[in-house]
Amino acid sequence: MKFLILITLTFFNIACALGTQKIELSKKNMSIRPGEVRWIEFPVSSQHSKLLCRGLEVKYVKRGDVGLAFVMESYFSDLSPYQCVVQEKHNKTFEFNFVVIQRDYLAEKLKVDPKRIKLAPEDEKRVMEEQQILNKIYRSSIPDFLFTEAFIQPMKSVVTSVYGTKRVYNKEKKGQHLGIDYRAAIGDEVPAANAGKVVFSGDLFYTGWTVIIDHGVDIFTVYGHLSKTTVQTGEIVKRGDLIGLSGNTGRTSGPHLHWGTKVQGQYIDGFILIEESKKHFKN
Numbered sequence: 001m002k003f004l005i006l007i008t009l010t011f012f013n014i015a016c017a018l019g020t021q022k023i024e025l026s027k028k029n030m031s032i033r034p035g036e037v038r039w040i041e042f043p044v045s046s047q048h049s050k051l052l053c054r055g056l057e058v059k060y061v062k063r064g065d066v067g068l069a070f071v072m073e074s075y076f077s078d079l080s081p082y083q084c085v086v087q088e089k090h091n092k093t094f095e096f097n098f099v100v101i102q103r104d105y106l107a108e109k110l111k112v113d114p115k116r117i118k119l120a121p122e123d124e125k126r127v128m129e130e131q132q133i134l135n136k137i138y139r140s141s142i143p144d145f146l147f148t149e150a151f152i153q154p155m156k157s158v159v160t161s162v163y164g165t166k167r168v169y170n171k172e173k174k175g176q177h178l179g180i181d182y183r184a185a186i187g188d189e190v191p192a193a194n195a196g197k198v199v200f201s202g203d204l205f206y207t208g209w210t211v212i213i214d215h216g217v218d219i220f221t222v223y224g225h226l227s228k229t230t231v232q233t234g235e236i237v238k239r240g241d242l243i244g245l246s247g248n249t250g251r252t253s254g255p256h257l258h259w260g261t262k263v264q265g266q267y268i269d270g271f272i273l274i275e276e277s278k279k280h281f282k283n
């Protein structure tokens with residue numbers, strides 16, 4: 001009887017030891033700059049595992065026992081370090097320690113139509129209504145990657161304004177340019193930067209004729225100032241499919257394409273999204 005108890009206890013100890021080993025915390029150090037994204041991969045054992053960054057849940061995709069996600073840092077980051085943790089029930093199983101490195105952005109001056117700086121009351125009403133429509137769109141992303149390839153630039157022409165440029169409009173209004181501008185004539189073809197679902201195709205006050213594509217898991221791309229859109233809301237597009245023609249609509253200082261990339265509710269640098277997406281998806 002004593003012998004049996006001893007054996008049972010020994011088994012119990014081994015099981016506990018194995019249990020402890022299984023939930024051992026793995027760590028990885030990462031760095032990021034304001035307005036950027038980072039690709040991360042981590043082990044997950046169940047559908048209920050959560051990814052939490054700064055304590056907030058971030059959507060990820062589970063492929064087998066691996067979790068895949070982009071982590072984003074806001075342009076307006078306060079540069080404080082933080083953790084992204086993988087939480088399995090009550091256990092932390094993986095920890096990414098992020099340091100945030102300052103990034104200096106350029107400044108530029110622009111001249112635009114004064115009506116799009118000091119808004120008339122009816123324009124103000126229009127902007128607010130459009131914002132509500134856009135907020136709803138950005139809250140309803142499809143919970144899986146709709147693409148299997150890396151992101152590409154929507155145009156091969158010269159970049160006339162990079163992401164993050166600090167702007168002064170008409171010597172009075174300050175802002176930030178949270179997208180990338182490409183040189184384009186009126187009527188140049190604009191292809192989709194990746195596969196996804198068209199969730200908006202219409203005319204907006206600031207970005208004029210605009211197409212927005214949902215690529216899944218809170219990743220969106222925006223194509224602005226178009227002369228014409230060639231896709232309808234609800235359409236599924238492949239990478240490189242024609243979505244519209246470039247133009248000079250909305251708040252502009254001349255014809256060009258404005259390309260915005262939004263991840264988890266923040267506009268980030270599209271060039272970094274392209275580079276980070278290549279770490280997992282074929283080019």
Ligand SMILES: [Zn+2]
Binds near residue numbers: 177181258
């Ligand atoms: Zn722009």
